[in-house]
Amino acid sequence: MQTAIIFDMDGTLFQTNLILEPALECTFEYLRHKNLWSGAAPIEKYREIMGVPLDVVWKTLCPDHSDKIRKKSNDYFQAALIEEIRQGNGALYENVLPTLQSLSDSYPLYIASNGESAYLQAIMSTYHLDRWIKGCYSIDIIPSKNKAQLVERIMKEQNIVSGFVVGDRASDINAAIDNNLIAIAVNFDFAQQEEIKKAHHIVEQFPQLIDIIKTYRIQIQEV
Structure with a gap:
C-alpha cells in the first residue's frame, strides 16, 4: 500500500494553450476545405470546456455534425496537436x-x-x-x-x-x-x-x- x-x-x-489554437485552426481549415464549416474556429468555446472528455468536446464544437465527422475531426486535431508538440511549440x-x-x-x-x-x-x-x-x-x-x-x-x-x-x-x-x-x-x-x-x-x-x-x-x- x-x-x-x-x-x-x-x-x-x-x-496546452500554446498549441491549442494552431491545432484547432488546422482542423477547422480541413473542415472548411470539405465544406463542413464556415467562419472562425471556435477557439474560445474550446477554452471554456477544456478538460472535458473529447467526445463532449466535439459534440460541443460541432453540434450539427454526424458522429463520423466528429471522429474524423478529432483524429485530425490529435494529429495536429502531436505535430505541434514534436515541432517544439508546446x-x-x-x-x-x-x-x-x-x-x-x-x-x-x-x-x-x-x-x-x-x-x-x-x-x-x-x-x-x-x-x-x-x-x-x-x-x-x-x-x-x-x-x-x-x-x-x-x-x-x-x-x-x-x-x-x-x-x-x-x-x-x-x-x-x-x-x-x-x-x-x-x-x-x-x-x-x-x-x-x-x-x-x-x-x-x-x-x-x-x-x-x-x-x-x-x-x-x-x-
Whole structure:
C-alpha cells in the first residue's frame, strides 16, 4: 500500500494553450476545405470546456455534425496537436520538472488525463517525463469517460490507499474527493474559480505543491 500523487496533464503540467489554437485552426481549415464549416474556429468555446472528455468536446464544437465527422475531426486535431508538440511549440509550466523531480524522491507519481494515449505519450517522450512519472493513464481505458473512475483504476492497479490529485478543472477536484484523496488545484490558464474553489488547496505556482504535500507527510509521520 502506498501514498501517491496523481497529476492531470493539460493545463496542469503542460501548457496546452500554446498549441491549442494552431491545432484547432488546422482542423477547422480541413473542415472548411470539405465544406463542413464556415467562419472562425471556435477557439474560445474550446477554452471554456477544456478538460472535458473529447467526445463532449466535439459534440460541443460541432453540434450539427454526424458522429463520423466528429471522429474524423478529432483524429485530425490529435494529429495536429502531436505535430505541434514534436515541432517544439508546446511547453511545460514553469518549474514543473524540478518540482516533479523533488516530489518523486518521496512519492510515486502518476498521470490521469482526459487526453488520448498517443497525445499523452508525445508529451511524455518529448519532455522525458518517464524519469519521474511511473504511469500515464488516459481516459480512453474508461468506457464511461469518468475521471473519478480513472483515478480509482489507478489506485487499484498501483495499490494506492492515500495521496493527492493535482489538476485545474472540476473533473480533477471531483476525482480526488470521490476517491478520498486530497484535491490540489492549480490556478493556471484554463482553471475556473467556481470549479477549483472546492479543492483542499489552490496554488498559483507549481513549486508550492512541495510545501503543501510536505505538510501532509509530516502529519502522517507524527500520527
